[in-house]
Amino acid sequence: MTGLKNLYIDGRWSGSVAGLPPRQVLNPADGSVLATVCVASADDVDLAVRSARTGFDNGQWSGMPVRERGNKLREIAQILADNRVNLSHIESLDAGKTLKEAGMDVDDAVSAFRYFANIADLDAGRMVDAGDPNIISRIGYLPVGVCALISAWNFPLQTLTWKLAPALAAGNTVVIKPSEVTPLSTLKLLELLEQADLPAGTVNLVLGPGAQVGTALVQHPGIDLISFTGGSEAGQKVMEAAAKGIKKVTLELGGKNPNIIFADTDFHTAVDNALTAAFVHSGQVCSAGSRLIVQDQIYDRFVRELARRADSIRLGHGQDPETECGPLATAEHRENVERHITQAIADGARLVAGGVRPGEEHLQSGNFLRPTVFADCDRSMAIVREEVFGPVVTVERFSTEEEAVFLANDTEYGLAGAVWSNDASQVHRVAEQLRHGTVWINDYHPYLPQAEWGGFGKSGLGRENGLQGLNEYRETRHIYQNIAPAPSRWFQD
Ligand code: TXE
Numbered sequence: 001m002t003g004l005k006n007l008y009i010d011g012r013w014s015g016s017v018a019g020l021p022p023r024q025v026l027n028p029a030d031g032s033v034l035a036t037v038c039v040a041s042a043d044d045v046d047l048a049v050r051s052a053r054t055g056f057d058n059g060q061w062s063g064m065p066v067r068e069r070g071n072k073l074r075e076i077a078q079i080l081a082d083n084r085v086n087l088s089h090i091e092s093l094d095a096g097k098t099l100k101e102a103g104m105d106v107d108d109a110v111s112a113f114r115y116f117a118n119i120a121d122l123d124a125g126r127m128v129d130a131g132d133p134n135i136i137s138r139i140g141y142l143p144v145g146v147c148a149l150i151s152a153w154n155f156p157l158q159t160l161t162w163k164l165a166p167a168l169a170a171g172n173t174v175v176i177k178p179s180e181v182t183p184l185s186t187l188k189l190l191e192l193l194e195q196a197d198l199p200a201g202t203v204n205l206v207l208g209p210g211a212q213v214g215t216a217l218v219q220h221p222g223i224d225l226i227s228f229t230g231g232s233e234a235g236q237k238v239m240e241a242a243a244k245g246i247k248k249v250t251l252e253l254g255g256k257n258p259n260i261i262f263a264d265t266d267f268h269t270a271v272d273n274a275l276t277a278a279f280v281h282s283g284q285v286c287s288a289g290s291r292l293i294v295q296d297q298i299y300d301r302f303v304r305e306l307a308r309r310a311d312s313i314r315l316g317h318g319q320d321p322e323t324e325c326g327p328l329a330t331a332e333h334r335e336n337v338e339r340h341i342t343q344a345i346a347d348g349a350r351l352v353a354g355g356v357r358p359g360e361e362h363l364q365s366g367n368f369l370r371p372t373v374f375a376d377c378d379r380s381m382a383i384v385r386e387e388v389f390g391p392v393v394t395v396e397r398f399s400t401e402e403e404a405v406f407l408a409n410d411t412e413y414g415l416a417g418a419v420w421s422n423d424a425s426q427v428h429r430v431a432e433q434l435r436h437g438t439v440w441i442n443d444y445h446p447y448l449p450q451a452e453w454g455g456f457g458k459s460g461l462g463r464e465n466g467l468q469g470l471n472e473y474r475e476t477r478h479i480y481q482n483i484a485p486a487p488s489r490w491f492q493d
Contacts, residue, residue: 003015007038009048009051015038017047018041020038023180025182028096028327028329029317031365037207039208039209039212049146050222052175052222060199069120074117076196080106080110080189084107095154095185095281096327098324101280105155109158115449116165116166117165117169119467124141134483135480137481139476141170141476143171144475146223147473148218150238153179161189162464163227166464168203169473173201173202177208178205178207180210181329190205214238218242224248225472226247228251231253254389254459255415256386257277257413258411259291259417260419262420267301274444275371276444277444278391279371284333284389290388290392291384291411292394293407303352307375315363315368333367337369340392347383349375353371354371369390372390374393379407387413409435412458418440419431435457437455
């Protein structure tokens, strides 16, 4: 035992039974140690899954009337809203995002709990016409069981609550594993959840690296469903584990998202939003508009203005109100992004902004990187095809509408995309042809808890939010009742 008690199992804070060495959580803006937390062993994971199983089987949560569960979710939403300042401060420190962004993440978390509280009892199933007046046939829903919720470091609170709120609304019990890079807002969330007095075993928390703790969790036979947000490589492993255990699985895996700009659109609005699309949270956003596709007539002017604006973005600590972009999540991640930049230059992309670490003295100990713009890109280049997950945007050129659609769909991913034009018919035509889970027209980034979120192709499986976001956490059951039973006479007496 290390004395640390950061795991939450069966309604209590506990330490790792194996006493594994704890892990330091670093501030990405200056490398300082924000906290030291314990690392779960396979035995701790087992205890957490057993606790969730007992919690599920005893029916205290899963058997609670749906309306009461909804009330609990509303209570949680209010607790989070009341703690907005504290939660966003923690998220800003740990994930390196600005306080403004972190506050919006808390608002998203609150909205998710409110939305799923409101829809939990909307749909109790339906009657089915069996074509026989003596048959009562009905469809109903049950919770799936014990869910493993694995969240990512870029939106620690938001990616978790998009899973937790629907999982709880549907009556499941859960074991949460946040990213080892950014566990602090999740720890705070668990602390706040105690105020809602959920039955013991409903929500459990394990901490530690994906390769060990995440693997132990997804391979555990007591898990019925895995909901994962992260990279493709880890997503593939999660899916393999799910396949071995025939577990339900949803994957939210990021993307390479096209942002199409037609020449007739308002120029400055499009440039301004292209920056937001690409560089919010230093591009560490699964739906980042990292691939600009710009029409011929405005291409050169667009590239010049984009580069000028990118060069003036202010980097800094998330808590500094002057900061527009924070650091990257880890030193290793920055090196990965830099490798992508080096490769892009070798492939012939024209660097017109950034590509380097900032020179300012006070940024030297953080994982900062200047917002980077590459022009003259084409789809043969790795920088156009691969997810970089950093402050890097590429610009390609197109002339016709058909070409724009072709380029935008020419990706293995399919999470999100946008189209900008003043021609109402054109934007609709283009949007209808884009094979991406979310398509924005003359906007970028907004999402709604009531609208499904998720991707085509390698962007993942299943959907979060919306009605489908709830249904991922429910089993469908058909009950067929014969009210006039009689011998079937299939076999002779
Ligand atoms: O995430 P990982 P990483 C993308 C982005 C980034 C890349 C890698 O391109 O550069 O993924 O990021 C847990 N079994 N996105 O390496 O490893 C892990 O502990 C079970 C996109 O930091 O995918 C963490 O909790 N769990 C993305 C979570 O999975 C495993 C957000 C994500 O970690 C595991 C983040 C395993 N085998 C990165 N391996 C998005 N969709 O927004 C890891 N984990």
